[in-house]
Amino acid sequence: MLTEKPASWKFELETPELGNPEAVTSLHAETGTEQLDSILYDGLTFAFEGPMVVDAEARWADSDLAVSMKISAAFSVPCSRCLEPSRIEILNDFLYLYSLRKKASAGDTSADEDFHVVQVSRWQRFFDISDHVWECIVISLPSKVLCSADCKGLCPQCGRPLKNGKCSCSLNELDPRMEKLLGINIEETPE
Ligand SMILES: [Zn+2]
Ligand SMILES: [Zn+2]
Structure with missing residues (x-):
């Protein structure tokens, strides 16, 4: 049962050619259910019911690197009222901005922006987005699941x-x- 990102998760993107605004790199990764443990989150157990699909794309936005991510997965979760296994699907887009600049505020990511800023110390050939993949999954999980809207429990x-x-x-x-x-x-x- 997972409560934090497993060490085996490795999702890497290649850094697009420096200084080339047209350069785009992408990643498409499908992880099969046999390689995925259930996630325990907020008291609910989410068992993967299909592959986890990660699509990511990186391109330059001025001197920052904009990384868009699309995550999809299906889970079996006990209904919060009657405990019957219920299937849910998540499909979500996220935008991260990798930046060498120091953030003005001390805050981690500013909540009112629709992208997350990640400060990096230097550009490397590959960069690891595994933490963000985990973060995107967890953010997408509902805190309550019902087998049907009128479940009588x-x-x-x-x-x-x-x-x-x-x-x-x-x-x-x-x-x-x-x-x-x-x-x-x-x-x-x-x-
Ligand atoms: Zn139910
Ligand atoms: Zn009874």
């Missing part, structure tokens, strides 16, 4: 999922307010 008495119809508890134990109604005889009036 579990019976508080016997713990059975209520989506397969009422269990016997709900037949035996009526709301006390309903019991009064049961005493009323409704006479059928034959025509």
Whole structure:
């Protein structure tokens, strides 16, 4: 079970030719489910149900390197109400800006920008985006998953999922307010 980026994750992009505004480098990586452990995040277990696909592209934006990333994956997650396995898919785009410049503020990344600034000390032939791939996945995971929007959850008495119809508890134990109604005889009036 993963709670942080596994050491085996290695996603690298080649730095585009320095000073060439037209230069673009890209990465397409598919990681099969057999190489992916479940992710434990925010109390939920996300088991990969298909390959994790990472597409990244780097190009110069003035003196900074703009890296766009697209991540997609499918997971099986227990429904937050009835615990039945439910399938979710994530597909998200992210933009990172690698920069040699010192950031003006001490803050890590500024939340009001729609890209994340990453400060680098120098340009190397390849740069590692594994941390960002992990970050993008985790940011994309929902904190609550429902098998269906109207999932009725579990019976508080016997713990059975209520989506397969009422269990016997709900037949035996009526709301006390309903019991009064049961005493009323409704006479059928034959025509
Ligand atoms: Zn459910
Ligand atoms: Zn029950």
